Amino acid sequence: MLCVRGNRLAHGHSTRRFDRPWAGFAILKDFSSAALWAGLTAFVWYAFGAVPLHIGVSGQLGLSVEQTSSWIFIVWFSGAVSSIALSVYFRQPIPITWTIPGLIYLGTLAGRFSFEELVGANLIAGMALVVFGLLGVGGKLMRWLPVPIVMGMFGGSILGYVTRMIAATVDDLAVAGTAVACYLVGRFIASPRVPPVGLAVVGGGIMVAILGTGSPQPLDWAWPALKVPGVQFSAAAIVAVSLPMVVLAMGLGNVQGLGFLLAQGYKVPVNMVSTVVGINSVVNALLGGHAATVARTGVAILGGPDAGPVAGRYWAAMIAALLTVVMAFAATPVASLLKVLPETYVFAIAGLAIVSSLQDALEKAFAGKLRFGALVAFAVSMTPFAIFGITSAFWAMVAGLMASLLVERSDLFAFWIADSPSKQTPRPDP
Numbered sequence: 001m002l003c004v005r006g007n008r009l010a011h012g013h014s015t016r017r018f019d020r021p022w023a024g025f026a027i028l029k030d031f032s033s034a035a036l037w038a039g040l041t042a043f044v045w046y047a048f049g050a051v052p053l054h055i056g057v058s059g060q061l062g063l064s065v066e067q068t069s070s071w072i073f074i075v076w077f078s079g080a081v082s083s084i085a086l087s088v089y090f091r092q093p094i095p096i097t098w099t100i101p102g103l104i105y106l107g108t109l110a111g112r113f114s115f116e117e118l119v120g121a122n123l124i125a126g127m128a129l130v131v132f133g134l135l136g137v138g139g140k141l142m143r144w145l146p147v148p149i150v151m152g153m154f155g156g157s158i159l160g161y162v163t164r165m166i167a168a169t170v171d172d173l174a175v176a177g178t179a180v181a182c183y184l185v186g187r188f189i190a191s192p193r194v195p196p197v198g199l200a201v202v203g204g205g206i207m208v209a210i211l212g213t214g215s216p217q218p219l220d221w222a223w224p225a226l227k228v229p230g231v232q233f234s235a236a237a238i239v240a241v242s243l244p245m246v247v248l249a250m251g252l253g254n255v256q257g258l259g260f261l262l263a264q265g266y267k268v269p270v271n272m273v274s275t276v277v278g279i280n281s282v283v284n285a286l287l288g289g290h291a292a293t294v295a296r297t298g299v300a301i302l303g304g305p306d307a308g309p310v311a312g313r314y315w316a317a318m319i320a321a322l323l324t325v326v327m328a329f330a331a332t333p334v335a336s337l338l339k340v341l342p343e344t345y346v347f348a349i350a351g352l353a354i355v356s357s358l359q360d361a362l363e364k365a366f367a368g369k370l371r372f373g374a375l376v377a378f379a380v381s382m383t384p385f386a387i388f389g390i391t392s393a394f395w396a397m398v399a400g401l402m403a404s405l406l407v408e409r410s411d412l413f414a415f416w417i418a419d420s421p422s423k424q425t426p427r428p429d430p
Helices: 026-030 033-061 065-090 100-107 115-135 138-143 147-171 175-189 196-211 235-263 270-286 296-302 314-329 331-339 343-353 355-366 371-381 392-407 409-418
Strands: 096-098 292-294
Touching: 026 314, 033 065, 033 096, 033 100, 033 196, 033 296, 033 314, 033 331, 033 343, 065 096, 065 270, 065 292, 065 314, 065 331, 096 100, 096 270, 100 147, 100 235, 100 355, 115 235, 115 270, 147 175, 147 235, 147 343, 147 355, 147 371, 147 392, 175 196, 175 343, 196 343, 235 270, 235 292, 235 296, 235 392, 270 292, 292 296, 296 314, 314 331, 343 355, 355 371, 371 392, 392 409
Parallel strands: none
Antiparallel strands: 096 292
């Protein structure tokens, strides 16, 4: 459990914070080739991991090219600006992106809520993240929601992506099957510089070109469409969307991402980063986007030993962020791929893009204690239903907690007690 002291994580080592972070060319001396390659690698992961998934989810929700363009632009651009500002100011690799699990989860709600209701729920989630960041109470919420149950809920919610990918592969073995085969080759190579989803995108795309199965429509070469969507506040959507979005952004992003930086010796400004994530989430929602978060995969690449000396790793985050600005301004041609690519290819790539997320969710759900509660949450969330207009994901967390309380209450109580502030061992500020 992370020990929060004021606006930072207590730890025995820290990088220094400069009093004049923008003065002259002082930051140039921290640049290294290792940071450059780490930044490029992280961007490749962002592009080939998130973009195909974004296109797939937008298609599921039935969004127009303009709506998709606005969504892609704002989440990439706002995250890049915040990443650069935080990384330079604190001299730490703090990558702010958007919650991929949250994006995946939104796709599972297609047909259950209107896009306007999803926008309203995302706006509420962003406001909640801002409040939690300002008050420093985010950790208290997470203490009452055991990770295994949350991950069981998440795993069940996204399982449909994988089954749909399998169905697409059976229906179109040439294109979708090639994408799957290339993905498996990437997993076999197991190199951070060769993303499996990237190979799947390239391999499947080549087959689409060879077979001519794509639409002949041209791409839309235009600036991003900044479209302010309608906003509708629905109690059912707020319960079914806002709460899981806050949990996914905080529990899977902020806690794990900032925890990794802590392990690398950084003195992380937790509350400030959490507040910025909330502000980004609000801004994203106003242009049709979803919640921001600290990039879990990104921070592992940008803040790890392969990114060079500790004092200069923030350069890796800056480089990745600058490249994502380019991607943000290419939002319209990227969004127009929806009308060009065959459906089976989009389904296959979207499914492959979440395989790692599903594997991670299942490992966290069933590797330790509270497995029964996680299993109940998994089963409930994968079943499409709604009670009082609230979808199964919310009821999955309720059912999982109740199941653990009935069957494995000693483990549940032990989890709550272990994570209570009175049971944490105080650590002095450095």
